[in-house]
Amino acid sequence: MASTKAFEKRLIPLAMFIIGLYYLPYVLWGQDSTLRIHDNLDSNLAWVKILLDRGALFGAPDELIPNVMNGLPHAMIYPYYDFPLIIFKFFGMYWGYVVNKFLISLIGFWGLYLLLQKHFLPQEKDRWINVSCALLFSLLPFWSFTATVCGIPFALYAFLNIRQGEKQFHNWLIIILFAFHSSLILSGVFLLILLAMLWFWDFFKKRNMNWPFFLALSSLSLLYLLSHYPTIIAFLDSPVSHRNAFLTPDLSLRTALNKSAMFFLVGQSHAHSLHTLLILPVAAMIFYRREISSRFRRIALFLILTSLFFGLKDFGPIKHVLEIITDKIPIQLQRFHYLHPGCWYLLLALSASILVRKLKYGKLIMGTLLIAQLAYIISYHELIQYRKKDSFREFYAEKSFLQAKKLIAKAPHSYRVISVGIHPAVAQYNRFYTLDAYLPSYPLAYKEQFGRAIRGELNRDPKLRDYFDHWGSRCYAFSSEIGPELPDSPPLNINHLSFDFDQFKAMGAAYLFTYSEITASKNPSLKLLGTIPREGAKGNLYVYEIH
DSSP: OHHHHHHHHHHHHHHHHHHHHHHHHHHHGGGGSSOIIIITTTTTTHHHHHHHHHOOOOOOTTTETBTTTEEEEEEHHHHOOOHHHHHHHHHHHHHHHHHHHHHHHHHHHHHHHHHHIIOOOOOOOGHHHHHHHHHHTSSSSOOOOOSTTTHHHHHHHHHHHHHHOOOOOHHHHHHHHHTTTTTTIIIIEEEEEHHHHHHHHHHHHOOOOHHHHHHHHHHHHHHHHHTTTTHHHHSOOOOBGGGGGOOOOOOHHHHHHHHHHHHHHHHTBBBBBOOOTTTHHHOOOOOOOOOOOHHHHHHHHHHHHHHHHHHHHHBBHHHHHHHHHHHHHHGGGGGGGHHHHHHHHHHHHHHHHHHHHSSTHHHHHHHHHHHHHHHHHHTOOHHTTTSOOHHHHHOOHHHHHHHHHHTTTGGGGGGEEEESSSHHHHHTTTTTBOEEOOOOBBBBBHHHHHHHHHHHTTTTHHHHHHHHHOOOSOOOOTTTTSSSSOSSSSEEEOOOOOOOHHHHHHTTTTEESSSSSEEEETTTEEEEEEEETTTTSSSSEEEEEOO
């Protein structure tokens, strides 16, 4: 017994050591690390870099940022005032990203561990399960650099403490930090909805207002108003967004249900839970056992119902009703799925606790399964998943674009550029002023203006036309020879670009960047200004002048 307790005392230091090892490659490889590109290097980091370069991290929401689309308000570039901005300011872009990722793993670990230890599995004999599940949760491939997903258990821990009458300041501090390190529109609003339902349940069942709990809910709501002040201003006082032109097809009932089932089984890439191989079978194994708690069934029911809604939201009759709501309140109601990872690992801990007691050699079996899950999660390490992609250094190619700046030999603010086959975020990161961009919201009028310039290429590929016309968040100078998904290895040549270059010039475009040589004889509006080797990668950066 003494040896068991001694081992358990070493569990948390061991977990911290494993988290440290997980992040060691980021330190050893530095900017040669291969990071996620989609919705990360191609967007979030570039938006921060734009504000950082202008010294406008906490600028007024309506402050005009001229670097993108001939000028957009701050609120459309980065609609939050959050703590990660301070970390990027202090550590720079690459190391700021790494420090943020490390912090969200620590937030994930301590949040789930404390939640389990205090409110779900408080017995000392379950401590090893709590630590193990918290470690697994902390190493999930959380999207980008905020605590939007990993912070949910920590926030829930604080709220449940307050609900039970605890008055310690650390509970309120957790709520404050969560409000400035997470997204209201991705997960915060849905956590608030569930907590409000819990408050109403207590009120009607116990006839108790529970003012501290109500005050905590109100505090998080008000703090979100502060951290998301740019978002609110953009909603109240911005031009008509390109999102008004979104068009998604109506799904048949069968297709919608298949989508729901697939989501329940696999999850969603912005909120990875990696629950398919272990957690789902283990939870299903005990779902009908009498000894499972009502909390287990409620969590499982939440996962089932929200997964069902994820697919059915696009089923014709339901979709048209939801559109009435989203026309008034621009929120994607299916985003309850950002709460799923925490729920799956709560189920894993509760399931493990039961199976350890019911199975012969239960502790050995569950310990083996948890180690297998750890190996499975590590296989999704960012540096493993994207090892064949461009590294941070190769993606942003700062030295190559610095040479391009010298080649052009003009002040960057005096001209605009477009990129073909390259994410505009690369030029933005390197302090060029771009007409193209990837943004969650920008003026619909600008999309229509830009669309006229690329209409010839869109008309050559119906899928590309649908991608831009009915979505358009990627406002790119698309080439039909490349397609909407930019390849890791761009084609060596582009034969013809059916752009309206007069339209581009009217918008201010003077130069075009590409990693593919453009056939000069078929594109008389372009003049090759220079060829620059790509930093750390095969091929060249071609700089064309638009005339």
